Structures are given as C-alpha cells and as structure tokens.
Amino acid sequence: MIVNVCFGANDLARGAKFYDAIAAELGLERYMDTGKAIGWRNPAVGIGLAITLPFDGQPATVGNGTMATIGAANREQVDKIYALALANGGSDEGPPGVRANGFYAAYFRDPDGNKLNAFAMA
Template structure:
C-alpha cells in the first residue's frame, strides 16, 4: 500500500508552518497547499507529502505515543541540516545526528506540537 501523505494535528498553525517550512526546505520540499486550517508540503519529484492541520473535531491536537514519521535524507549532511533546521524553528531534540547500531545515520526531533520525526540515510560504504 503506497503512502500518500501524513498529517499531524497542530495547536498553532503559524508556528507549525514556520517549523515545517524550515525542515521541508532542508529536504528540498516546499509548501504545496494552504487553507485557513491546514498547510501541506510536497517534493518536486513527488512521493509522500506531509501536512499539519487544526483538528477538524475542534478538540486539542495531541501527538501519538510511539508514533513517528521518518523521512529519507540524501546523505549525512542533509540529516544534520534537517535536524538543525528543526531545532532552530521551535523543535526539540530526540536524538542527535549520528550512526545508529542498526547501521543507518539518523537524527530524531519533535515539532512544536510534540510530534516525533526522523531524518535518516544509509551511509556510503567505503
């Protein structure tokens, strides 16, 4: 089953917009959709996109415990740039960029609403 997009609830559309503008820019993505209650980002080459929205039911947005959205990075430098952009734009660190025991290079971070994301790549073999 192909993934089309992932959407996170937000309590502050403006703050979330700034955060994802910076993170998606570091990945090469950009805003592709914006309404008074939602913003979406996509990549020029296509593939899954990401969005944030004020919950349609009017209840507070909450993050899933154990839920994470992982994004492929082109290389270790992009992982570091994405993590830095996240932290500089209201995000928090959940794991600094580095090589993980299972062999991939990753960084973990949360958006301003506490949703967990991951940027990772498979390191080049020397």
C-alpha cells in the same frame, strides 16, 4: 503506499515555521494552505506532509509510538535537518549519529510534540 503524513497542530503559524524550514532543505513546495491546514510535497511525485487543526476542534495530541521518517540524501543533510528542527521550535529526541543497525539518524519533535527522524543509509 503512504502518500501523505499529516500531524495535528495547535498553532498553524508556529508549525508552518518549523516545517517550512525543513521542507525548503528537502526541496518540497508548499502546495496547500486552507487556513486550517498546510501541506508540502515533492512536486515530482506528489508525496507530502501536512499539518492541520483537528477537525473536531479539540487540542492536537501526540500519538505514543508514532513517528514520521524523513529520508535524507546523506549524513550532512541529516545534520542540517536536525539543526533546522531545533532552530525552528523543535526539541531534541536524539542527536545525529550512527545507530545500532548502521544507519545515520537524528530524532526530534515538532513544536506540537510530534516525533520525526531524519536518516541516511550508510
């Protein structure tokens, strides 16, 4: 079971703005801020998301083919998460819509280029 997803960040303040907006929409709380890493989680289950300055001191880079998926309650929440992502420094990777296998999803990247999507089942 995966209990956390962590992305490298080059600018924690910029990343925090992006993820704070999405976390608030999903009801996640910020539970950690060490000055080098920030984490958000669902308080009921402890599963979360984090960003961190890379431990080795090198720039954070994007994994090719790597993506984290955010489960949304419905299509409206997918639309809202996508809009929040773009409004907070993210970039478009595919606007909200029905995908070939019947789910509704939107794809975007965080300010450091990490790919995410939000989806809701039909």
